[in-house]
Amino acid sequence: MDQPKQHQSRADILTFPHMTRKDEQLLQTVLNNMSQGVLMFDSETRLTFCNQRYLELYGLSSEIVKPGCHLRDLLRHRIELGNFSGDADEYVARLKSGIAEGKTFNNVVNLPDGRAFSVVNKPIAGGGWLATHEDVTERQRSEDRIAHMARHDALTDLPNRMLLLEQLNHEIKRVKRGECLAVLCLDLDQFKSVNDALGHHIGDELLKLVGERLRGCTRELDVVARMGGDEFAIIMTQMEQAADAATLSKRIRDSVIKPYQVEGHQIVTDISIGISVAPMDAVESDELLRNADMALYDAKADGRGTFRFFEPEMNTRMKVRRELEMDLRKALATEQFELYYQPLVVLETNEVNGFEALLRWNHPARGMVSPADFIPIAEETGLIVPLGEWVLKAACNEAVHWPEHIKVAVNLSPAQLNCRNLVSMVTSALNETGMPPHKLQLEITETVLLQNTFTTLATLHQLRKMGVQIALDDFGTGYSSLSYLRSFPFDKIKIDRSFIQDLSNGAEPLAIVNAVAGLAKCLNMTSTAEGVETQQQMDVLQAIGCTEMQGYLFSHARPANEIRQFFQRKIDKAGAA
Numbered sequence: 001m002d003q004p005k006q007h008q009s010r011a012d013i014l015t016f017p018h019m020t021r022k023d024e025q026l027l028q029t030v031l032n033n034m035s036q037g038v039l040m041f042d043s044e045t046r047l048t049f050c051n052q053r054y055l056e057l058y059g060l061s062s063e064i065v066k067p068g069c070h071l072r073d074l075l076r077h078r079i080e081l082g083n084f085s086g087d088a089d090e091y092v093a094r095l096k097s098g099i100a101e102g103k104t105f106n107n108v109v110n111l112p113d114g115r116a117f118s119v120v121n122k123p124i125a126g127g128g129w130l131a132t133h134e135d136v137t138e139r140q141r142s143e144d145r146i147a148h149m150a151r152h153d154a155l156t157d158l159p160n161r162m163l164l165l166e167q168l169n170h171e172i173k174r175v176k177r178g179e180c181l182a183v184l185c186l187d188l189d190q191f192k193s194v195n196d197a198l199g200h201h202i203g204d205e206l207l208k209l210v211g212e213r214l215r216g217c218t219r220e221l222d223v224v225a226r227m228g229g230d231e232f233a234i235i236m237t238q239m240e241q242a243a244d245a246a247t248l249s250k251r252i253r254d255s256v257i258k259p260y261q262v263e264g265h266q267i268v269t270d271i272s273i274g275i276s277v278a279p280m281d282a283v284e285s286d287e288l289l290r291n292a293d294m295a296l297y298d299a300k301a302d303g304r305g306t307f308r309f310f311e312p313e314m315n316t317r318m319k320v321r322r323e324l325e326m327d328l329r330k331a332l333a334t335e336q337f338e339l340y341y342q343p344l345v346v347l348e349t350n351e352v353n354g355f356e357a358l359l360r361w362n363h364p365a366r367g368m369v370s371p372a373d374f375i376p377i378a379e380e381t382g383l384i385v386p387l388g389e390w391v392l393k394a395a396c397n398e399a400v401h402w403p404e405h406i407k408v409a410v411n412l413s414p415a416q417l418n419c420r421n422l423v424s425m426v427t428s429a430l431n432e433t434g435m436p437p438h439k440l441q442l443e444i445t446e447t448v449l450l451q452n453t454f455t456t457l458a459t460l461h462q463l464r465k466m467g468v469q470i471a472l473d474d475f476g477t478g479y480s481s482l483s484y485l486r487s488f489p490f491d492k493i494k495i496d497r498s499f500i501q502d503l504s505n506g507a508e509p510l511a512i513v514n515a516v517a518g519l520a521k522c523l524n525m526t527s528t529a530e531g532v533e534t535q536q537q538m539d540v541l542q543a544i545g546c547t548e549m550q551g552y553l554f555s556h557a558r559p560a561n562e563i564r565q566f567f568q569r570k571i572d573k574a575g576a577a
Contacts, residue, residue, distance in 0.1 A: 036134045043127030045071040045096055057117070057133055058083050071095075083111050095121060099129045108136065116140040153226040155204055156211035164225035164233055168285040171237050175278045182245035182277045184234040185292040186214070186252070189270040189304040191230035192382070196418030197455050198265055205262045206269070213255045217248065233289070242277050242309070249273045249307035257305075272299040273307035281310050294318045301376060325377050327363060332383075332390060336362055339394050340557035344409065344528065344550050347542045352566075354407035354441065356550060357395040358557045359387070379415060388416040389425055396435040398560050402567060409441040409471065417444055418455075423462045430466075437467030443494065445473045460488050471528070475516060485523065493520045495546070497531025503540050510540065517546045 037054025041047055047069050055062055064077045072092050078084035098105060098121075105121040118134045151163035159167065171181050188210065195203040207230065214224045214232060223235040236245055253271055260267040274296025282288045291310040297318060299308040331337060341355035361369040378384040392410055399408035416422060430437055442463060460470055471492035472485075485493075495516050502509035513529070520527035529541050532551030541549055558566075 036132045039131040039133075040124070041071060041128050041131065043100075045092055047071065047074065048128070054133055057135060083113070085112070095129075099123050100127065108140065156208050156226050158211050158215075158232075159223060159225040161225065161227050161233075164223060164227070164235065165285055167223045168235055168288065171235060172278065172283060172285060172288075174237070175283060179237075180239045180241075180278065182236040182239055182242070182248075182275055183288045183292045184236065184245065184249065184252075184307075185227075185274045185289070185296040186232040186234065187272050187296055187300065188230040188256075189272060189300075190414060191269065193414040193418045194267060194269070196415065196420070198262075198267075202262050202265060202267075206260055206267055209260050209262070210256060210269075210271075214252060217252045217255050233292070239277075242275075242280070245275045245277065245309075246307065249275065253305065253307070270305035272296060272304045274299055274310065275307060276310040297321065300380070321377065324369075324374065325381060327366075328361075328374055328377055328381070328383060331361060331363070332386060336364065337387070337390065337394075338362060338559065339391065339398065340559055341398075341408070341563050342550055342557040343555050344407075344548050345554050347538070347546055347549055353405060353548070354409060355399075355563060356409040356411075356443070356557075357391060357398075359391055360557075379413060382415070384413045384415050385419055388413055389429075392426065393429045393432065396429045396433040396440065398563075399439055400433050400435040401564075402439075404436075404439075406567075407439050407441050407469070409443050411443045411473065414445075417459065422459055423466075426463060426468060427466070438469070441469040441471050441492065443471045443473040446475070457488055464489075464491075471526075474530075485519075489523075490525055492526040492528055492548075494528045494530055497551075500529050500531050500537055500541075500551075501533075503537050510544075513541070513546070514544045517541075517544050520547070521545060 034051060034053055037057045038049070038051045039047060039054055040049040047065070047067055049067065050065055054060070055065060058078055059081060060074075060077060065074050072088050075084055075086075075088035075091060079088065095105065102123050104123065105119070107119055109117045109119055111117065115135060115137045116139075118132075118136045120132045121129050122131075123129050151160060151166070152158065153160045168183065175181055188207075191203065191206075194206060207226070211224070211226060211232070214234065218224055218234060218236070221237050223237075225233045225235075227233050234248070236248055239245065252273065256269065256271045260269070274292045274294065276282060276288050276291035276295060278288055281291050291314075294314040294317075295308045295310040298311075298314055299306050301321075302308065338360050339357045340360050341357055343352045344354040344356060345351065346353050359371055359375075361371075361374055363369050375384070378387050395408045395410050399406070402408070412422075416425075419425070426440075426442075429435070430440065444460075464470055469491040470488070471494055472490045473494045474496045475493045493516060495513055499509055499513050499516075503513065517527045526547045528548040528550065529537075529546050530550060532538055532541065532549040532553045534553060537551075538549060538553055
């Protein structure tokens with residue numbers, strides 16, 4: 001009874017003429033404990049050896065898979081178990097033919113259960129071959145993860161620039177066969193302010209939510225990618241007409257502008273979109289992206305929160321913009337900026353009680369450059385912070401020499417207010433110039449308060465505690481003006497010029513201005529009417545009890561030397577009297 005067992009055991013191992021039985025048993029132990037499944041076949045495709053690991057990998061029966069069985073029978077057994085999906089006869093014929101020619105077969109097989117096996121069939125002497133089967137599932141998954149990470153954004157898991165370009169190049173082939181597509185470049189408005197005010201963690205969460213909304217606005221066949229920072233891009237495929245891209249842009253903006261709730265903060269943002277269409281605008285991926293990017297800049301220049309299609313003239317405008325940006329970077333260092341000052345007039349006495357500092361850029365070649373042209377560029381590039389610091393110091397340095405009761409008002413951009421060192425910046429400007437804090441008014445717009453964060457309010461309270469006055473500029477043009485007045489006790493409300501210009505257009509504008517002036521009085525705040533240009537407007541404002549005005553009716557903004565002359569004339573007049 002022992003002899004048959006011994007015979008069967010020895011049939012399962014490789015035998016070598018000069019190898020002792022002990023060595024053969026050792027080899028058998030080694031082969032059966034390998035991580036790979038190992039098989040050997042003769043030239044007639046009969047199995048001559050199979051280790052235990054191979055049976056375990058596929059869950060095979062040792063009664064079927066044993067020395068002497070044909071490869072075809074082994075494969076049919078695997079087909080029954082559901083871990084081989086090919087045609088057994090065809091597979092055997094192809095393999096036998098290739099082995100006879102001395103070929104090595106090396107491939108990765110994916111099983112229905114999700115596992116991946118590396119299978120190598122290598123010819124050996126005598127016309128047979130050695131086969132190894134290795135479970136590479138984890139390695140394959142790791143490689144897949146690495147490949148995914150190389151083509152996807154780590155934060156949002158959206159395709160990145162690399163994958164977008166791959167997809168775009170693929171879709172362009174369809175365009176050349178007569179189809180149409182659009183590339184949309186998207187940029188969140190005032191995202192830097194969110195990062196500065198609430199921190200990068202909140203900014204990252206906002207980007208994730210925006211990515212989800214963008215996916216929700218598009219079809220499965222479209223591609224939504226994050227290009228970096230707060231920039232996204234979309235490939236809209238199989239379009240019927242360019243208007244389809246406009247429809248998508250409107251849908252995206254309607255979705256994106258809805259408030260976000262992030263860790264207790266309510267965040268409101270907007271989005272600007274540039275669109276280029278293939279084949280009308282271009283048929284190469286780089287050019288399509290560049291054209292969409294130019295259209296995006298045009299959308300942002302038009303006030304943000306909108307979309308623009310690419311137009312050939314944008315090339316020229318973009319060149320001018322780039323040149324302006326380069327010049328802007330040089331302007332601070334070469335002292336090309338100066339401040340003009342527009343009077344703030346007490347309506348009851350018609351006396352000047354302060355000036356608003358307004359930035360002017362005297363370009364050596366272009367002459368005076370409008371703030372409307374360079375301030376948006378300064379905000380986009382981050383230059384607004386050092387530029388704003390210069391304005392603050394220059395205004396304090398000038399106003400410290402004015403009469404004690406004359407104040408200077410300086411505008412703060414959202415980026416400045418969200419800058420963590422604003423309080424120290426103001427303190428430094430006051431200390432360096434010797435300017436009393438009560439002579440300084442800082443004006444902020446409602447846009448700055450859209451986040452309504454504790455950080456923003458805490459900064460305002462610190463500044464006010466120093467003695468600096470805080471004014472709410474362009475009142476009535478934001479989202480929820482009255483809620484801001486509850487959040488922070490402003491010293492002044494500035495009524496937006498749009499309401500003042502409409503005073504003669506019916507009862508409604510008058511009612512609004514009257515209500516704001518009355519509200520300011522009840523809250524013990526100064527009310528200032530901006531953009532007063534006619535005597536009629538001034539008479540109405542005096543009648544309803546508005547405190548101050550500024551505008552062309554009294555004076556344009558004037559350079560500093562003219563303001564000094566104004567004060568000198570007042571002194572001379574008082575002396576003569």
